[in-house]
Amino acid sequence: MKQPPSSRRQFLAAIGNLASAGWVAMNWPQIAAAAEPMGHMGHDMAAAPPAKLKTLSAAEAAEVDAIANQIVPGGATPGARDAHAIYFIDNALGSFFAAQLPSFRKGLADFQSAYAAGSSAGAPFSAAPEAQQIAWLHEVDKTPFFMAVRRLTVLGMLALPQYGGNFEGLGSKLIGVEERHVWTPPFGYYDRDYAGFVPYPGSKTYSA
Amino acid sequence: MDRKTYKTSETVDFIVVGSGASGGIIARELSRAGHSVVVMEQGPRMRPGDFEHDELKYRMLSGITNNPATNPQSFRKDPNQKAERASGSNPLTYARIVGGSSAHFNANFWRLHEVDFIEGSKYGGIPGASLVDWPITYAELEPYYTKVEWEVGVSGLAGANPFESFRSKPYPMPPLPVKSSGVLFERGGRKLGLHPFPSPMAINSVMYKGRPPCAQCGLCGGYGCEVKAKSSSVWTVIPEAEATGLCEVRPESYVFRIGMDKGGRATGVYYYDADRKEQFQKAKAVVVSANGSETPKLLLNSATSGFEHGLANSSGAVGRYLMFNKGGGAAARFENPLNEYKGANVTRVIHDFYDSDPKRGFYGGGGFDARSGGPLTWGQSVPEGTPTWGPGFKEYLESYTYWMNCSGHGTSLAQETNRIDIDPELKDDWGVPAMRVTYKDHPDDVKHAKWQVQRAVEIMDAAGAKQIVPGEVGEARGGVHLLGTCRMGNDPATSVIDKHHRTHDVKNLFLCDGSSMVTSGRGQPTLTIEALAFRAAEHIAKFARANEI
Numbered sequence: 001m002k003q004p005p006s007s008r009r010q011f012l013a014a015i016g017n018l019a020s021a022g023w024v025a026m027n028w029p030q031i032a033a034a035a036e037p038m039g040h041m042g043h044d045m046a047a048a049p050p051a052k053l054k055t056l057s058a059a060e061a062a063e064v065d066a067i068a069n070q071i072v073p074g075g076a077t078p079g080a081r082d083a084h085a086i087y088f089i090d091n092a093l094g095s096f097f098a099a100q101l102p103s104f105r106k107g108l109a110d111f112q113s114a115y116a117a118g119s120s121a122g123a124p125f126s127a128a129p130e131a132q133q134i135a136w137l138h139e140v141d142k143t144p145f146f147m148a149v150r151r152l153t154v155l156g157m158l159a160l161p162q163y164g165g166n167f168e169g170l171g172s173k174l175i176g177v178e179e180r181h182v183w184t185p186p187f188g189y190y191d192r193d194y195a196g197f198v199p200y201p202g203s204k205t206y207s208a
Numbered sequence: 209m210d211r212k213t214y215k216t217s218e219t220v221d222f223i224v225v226g227s228g229a230s231g232g233i234i235a236r237e238l239s240r241a242g243h244s245v246v247v248m249e250q251g252p253r254m255r256p257g258d259f260e261h262d263e264l265k266y267r268m269l270s271g272i273t274n275n276p277a278t279n280p281q282s283f284r285k286d287p288n289q290k291a292e293r294a295s296g297s298n299p300l301t302y303a304r305i306v307g308g309s310s311a312h313f314n315a316n317f318w319r320l321h322e323v324d325f326i327e328g329s330k331y332g333g334i335p336g337a338s339l340v341d342w343p344i345t346y347a348e349l350e351p352y353y354t355k356v357e358w359e360v361g362v363s364g365l366a367g368a369n370p371f372e373s374f375r376s377k378p379y380p381m382p383p384l385p386v387k388s389s390g391v392l393f394e395r396g397g398r399k400l401g402l403h404p405f406p407s408p409m410a411i412n413s414v415m416y417k418g419r420p421p422c423a424q425c426g427l428c429g430g431y432g433c434e435v436k437a438k439s440s441s442v443w444t445v446i447p448e449a450e451a452t453g454l455c456e457v458r459p460e461s462y463v464f465r466i467g468m469d470k471g472g473r474a475t476g477v478y479y480y481d482a483d484r485k486e487q488f489q490k491a492k493a494v495v496v497s498a499n500g501s502e503t504p505k506l507l508l509n510s511a512t513s514g515f516e517h518g519l520a521n522s523s524g525a526v527g528r529y530l531m532f533n534k535g536g537g538a539a540a541r542f543e544n545p546l547n548e549y550k551g552a553n554v555t556r557v558i559h560d561f562y563d564s565d566p567k568r569g570f571y572g573g574g575g576f577d578a579r580s581g582g583p584l585t586w587g588q589s590v591p592e593g594t595p596t597w598g599p600g601f602k603e604y605l606e607s608y609t610y611w612m613n614c615s616g617h618g619t620s621l622a623q624e625t626n627r628i629d630i631d632p633e634l635k636d637d638w639g640v641p642a643m644r645v646t647y648k649d650h651p652d653d654v655k656h657a658k659w660q661v662q663r664a665v666e667i668m669d670a671a672g673a674k675q676i677v678p679g680e681v682g683e684a685r686g687g688v689h690l691l692g693t694c695r696m697g698n699d700p701a702t703s704v705i706d707k708h709h710r711t712h713d714v715k716n717l718f719l720c721d722g723s724s725m726v727t728s729g730r731g732q733p734t735l736t737i738e739a740l741a742f743r744a745a746e747h748i749a750k751f752a753r754a755n756e757i
Contacts, residue, residue, distance in 0.1 A: 071597040072605065079602070096269050134598070141597060150597055154587040157605070159264040175583055175608035177549050181261065181434075183424040187551045188388030188609070189544035197368065197386075197394075200403055205367040208378045 050087050050164040055094030055101065059124070060108060061086055066126035067111075067146070068153040070137055078170040085156030088165030092152060100148065107145025114140070212456050219490040220244040221752070223477050224497060225463045225506065228308020229734045230721045230741035231497035232441025233360075236448050237745030238495075239455035243752065246456045246489055247449070248479055250502075251304035253459040254311075254442075259432035263582040267430050272305050272312060274298055278637040282644045283685060287625055291644045293634055299645045299686030300501040300628070306459050307432070307442030309499065309688070310734060314429035315410040315438050316554045316577060317362050317735040319353050322346040322373040323563055324729050331564055334571050337621040337650055338529060342726040343698045343707040344743075346373050352739035357408075360738060361416050361439040364408030371403070371559040381413045383555070384422060388546035389612035390555030393578035396614075396671030402560045407577060410439040410734070411552050419443060426580070428553040461487075464640045466494055466510040466519055466717070474519075474717045480638050493716040493757050495748065497741070500530070500690030500722035504628050505643045507694070507719075520694075520711035520719075525704050527629050529622040529695055530645070532687030533731040534653045535574055536661035537615040539591075540673035545609040548580030561663060562730060564619070572656025574618030574730040576664060583608055591677040614668050616660030617731025620684075621650040622692050649684050657681045689733050694723035708751075709744035716757050720744040 053061050068080035068089070080086075093101045115125045115136055125133060140146050156165030158172065166172060172179055186192040199205045214220050221243035224235045231247060239245045251272070265271035276298045282291035283299045303312040323330065328340035354377045356362065366378035383406035386394075390407075397404035411428070412421045422437040436443040449455040460482035467475040467488060476490040496503050504527035508518035518526050558576040565573070587605055595601045631644035661678050668676045697703025700712035705724060711717045720741050722733055729736060751757050 072602050073599060075599075077602070077606070137597070151588060154605075155264060155268075155584055158583050158587060160260075160262050163264060172583075174602075175587075175605050176545065176547075177583060177608065179261075181423065181425050183426065183550040185385040185387075185424070185551070187385075187424070188547040190388035190391045190542070190546060191386055194386055194391050197365065197383075197406055199368060200370055203367055203370050205365050206378050207366065207382060208380050 049161050049167075050091045051084075053087075053090050055090045060105070061090060062126040063108060063112060063124060064089055064149060066133060067137065067149045068156070070133055071150050071153045072157055078174055080153050080157060082167065083157050083165055083171045083174075084167035085153050085165045088156030088159060088163050089149075089152045091164040092155070097152075104145070104148055107143070107148060111140065111143070111145050211450055212453050214244065214246055214456050214489075216487050216489045219476075219492060220246050221492050222246075222495055223248060223489055223491040223493075224495045225477060226308055226496065226498040226502070226721065227306045227446060227457055228303070228441055228497065228499065228721070229310040229737045231308065231495075232310065232445040232449065233738055233741035234495050234497060234720060234745045234748070235455050235457075236445040237742065238749060239449045239452040241749040241752070242454070243749070244454050245449065246458055246491070247446075248461045248463045248477060248489070249306050249308075249457060249459045250462045251306065251459065253306040253457070254432060256434045256436055259434040261425065261427050261431070263584045266312070267582060267585060270297070272303050272432065273301050274304050279304075280634055280636060280642050282631045282634050282642065284644070284646050285648045285683070287646050291631060291646070294686075297686075299647070300643070300690055301686065301688050302499045302501065302690065305432070305442070306446065306457060307440045310440040311432045311442050312430050313410075313440075313734055314553050314579070316557070316732045317364075317408045317410040318557065318559070318575065318732050319372065319375075320346065320349075320729045320736050321371070321562060324727055327564070327727055331571055334621060334652065337571075337623055337652070339571070339621060340697070340726060343696055349736075349739050349743065350374065350376060352742040353735065355742045356735055356738040359742075360410065360444050361412055361419070362408055362410050362735070363413035365406045368405035369403070369557070369559055371562055379408065381416055383407070384409055384411060384413045384552050385424070386555045387548065387551045387578070389548055389578035389580060392542065392546070392612065392671040393556045393558075393614060393667065396667040396669070397558050399670040400666060402558050402667070404556045404558050407554045407557045409552055409554065412437045412439070417444070422552055424551045426549045426551055426553075427582075430582075462638060462640075463498070463506060464509060464638065466496075466506065468510070468512050468515065468519070468714075472514060472714060474714055484638060493718070493752075495718045495720065497719070497721045500693050501628055501643060503719055503721055503723045504693040505630070508630050509641055515713070520704055520713045520717060522713050523701055523703060525695060525702060527693050528624050528627045529692040530626040530628055530647060531620040531622055531689075531691040531725070531728040532684055533617050533689045533728055533733070534620050534649060534657045534684055535616040535618040535731065536657035536659070536664065536681050537576070537613055537679045538661060538664035538668050539611055539613050539677040539679070540668035540671070541607060541610050541675040542612070542672065543610075543674055546612050547609050548612055549583070549609070554579045558667070561660075568659060570652040570655040570659075571621065572619045572652055572659070574616050574656070574660060575732075576614060576616050576660070576667065579613050579615050581613060586611070591675070614664040616657070616664055618653070618656050618660055619730060620653050620691075620728045622695070622727065623648075623650055628693055645686065647684060647686070654681060689722065689728070689731065691722045691725045691728050691733060694719050695726050696724045697726065708747040709740070710751075718744065718748055
């Protein structure tokens with residue numbers, strides 16, 4: 001059987017998982033009726049995320065990817081490389097942040113030449129051992145170029161996958177966010193056992 | 209439904225410029241009164257399914273707001289400086305779609321208090337400020353607040369806020385479910401002897417007027433509501449106006465000048481259509497509800513013989529007295545996840561510090577609420593002492609769901625030098641002269657915002673926060689609450705519109721939006737703007753019936 005698109009699956013799962021809450025029981029038919037046809041189908045049909053470089057050269061991308069992966073390193077949980085942040089960065093600099101591309105390229109060139117001047121290996125930054133990369137980034141982490149890579153890396157971790165990063169929602173998972181369109185209380189730890197609003201002495205609440 | 213359309217050659221009874229919080233209501237009321245109405249909206253009309261959960265597009269790329277690339281603005285702090293074109297984002301931001309900023313607002317919907325209307329008498333004479341009374345009182349506006357709450361749809365709990373001014377009716381819907389931030393905020397507030405209460409929200413908590421309750425998707429502020437639970441004009445009064453068969457909403461129609469005849473009467477509006485072709489729509493009267501920045505811009509760009517300094521500007525007050533809502537707050541981290549990305553943005557509010565108190569040593573007051581922010585914006589900065597990259601930064605990213613904001617929303621004093629006028633050089637993509645913003649905080653606004661930061665820290669500390677990050681109070685360089693720029697008043701020498709929203713200078717030209725406000729209130733101005741709109745429409749319709757337009 002053909003599977004419904006992902007957000008629709010999530011939507012249906014929400015019904016199954018959470019239908020016991022009182023608020024949901026009271027309001028669910030209306031919420032479901034409204035959310036279903038208004039469809040998140042438009043969102044499900046979003047263009048496939050870019051998965052190859054269109055703006056940066058492979059050599060440029062390797063350097064930026066190496067920096068990004070030190071900004072949000074991988075390991076037990078996903079990092080920038082796992083989340084394909086580089087594809088977001090490449091896509092952004094070729095489209096909605098295209099105006100920043102010339103200064104970004106110049107910043108990258110300056111980064112590379114400064115690194116080469118301070119390194120005897122003759123290899124690019126991306127080929128350096130991790131400890132050496134980290135040491136060098138501590139030298140340059142106040143530069144506008146590094147700040148730009150940092151900003152783009154964070155966006156590449158967390159923006160919608162259609163922009164190229166946040167591959168398979170790994171960035172969202174890292175920060176504990178589940179991508180759904182519908183939620184029902186309780187939302188978090190502290191509202192689970194809320195006893196209800198108690199009016200203040202001398203005041204009286206009233207409803208329609 | 210077949211929507212009514214008018215030819216530009218037809219003379220309609222009213223043109224309403226702007227389809228937002230005010231324009232939508234005025235269009236509905238005037239068309240229900242039997243008048244032909246054309247609503248001009250700069251932006252496109254979006255369907256529910258067009259709205260996306262896309263923080264990058266909506267909060268960072270001007271997805272549905274005025275875009276600095278095509279609608280640029282310039283900014284300066286001092287009138288003696290040359291204004292520079294703003295880069296990145298515009299100083300003054302508003303939604304550019306059918307529904308206007310009511311489509312993307314947070315929907316936190318508190319009323320002004322009685323004191324807001326009489327602060328000139330109570331605290332006037334503040335150096336550098338023009339703090340004056342409104343020409344109307346809370347009592348005069350109260351029935352229209354109630355009308356908004358019932359006609360448009362607001363959820364809340366009447367009687368829960370001990371500081372609220374009197375109300376004639378409860379809310380039509382119960383409050384939305386509380387979030388963890390609301391519970392913690394309430395816990396901290398009560399511990400300090402304060403009086404947190406369920407937030408009034410222009411969001412359905414139950415089925416109301418054919419629209420469903422909130423789906424709790426978590427994306428209110430900055431986003432459109434795809435389930436129509438948020439009581440935005442585009443889902444409420446606009447369809448009701450169209451249902452009269454007398455109202456046409458014309459999207460992608462950018463009004464750039466109001467036409468005038470030799471007798472000093474408005475004849476209609478010049479606008480660029482979706483193909484950027486110039487058009488002129490004839491009308492017997494014009495109502496401008498384009499927001500607190502676009503309304504003065506339109507009047508100033510409509511200067512003509514007899515109105516050399518802009519329409520309705522004999523007082524020189526058009527564009528002046530620009531106000532935002534300055535405030536200060538704190539972010540706080542707790543032991544367990546709050547998951548603030550779920551649920552309507554605000555569920556608890558405090559009004560204990562609403563009134564100004566001379567004992568503080570400065571003018572200013574405000575409200576606090578518990579609210580959340582999107583992860584893309586949140587992840588761009590870190591608390592002092594937290595690494596900006598590497599494993600420490602990653603650990604910080606992983607803490608996203610443990611954070612909340614305690615936000616203060618406060619007063620901004622009206623100052624004559626804070627203004628919108630027309631930049632002498634800058635033009636937008638349509639060739640229309642762009643707005644120039646001149647703004648500098650009043651010292652009392654800064655003092656109050658810093659005072660609010662301290663209160664927010666105390667509330668979060670009392671709530672049991674493990675880490676508190678006091679907000680920084682910087683200089684205002686813009687805002688989203690665009691207020692005061694065509695202020696209401698009884699004296700034509702010092703105000704732009706009278707208490708019925710008619711301009712003092714042009715008999716068939718009315719203005720109603722944030723620009724009408726005389727003082728800033730304490731944030732969340734949309735309910736007041738909508739109440740003013742119901743009241744204005746009632747008077748305009750009365751004038752029309754009496755042939756007094």
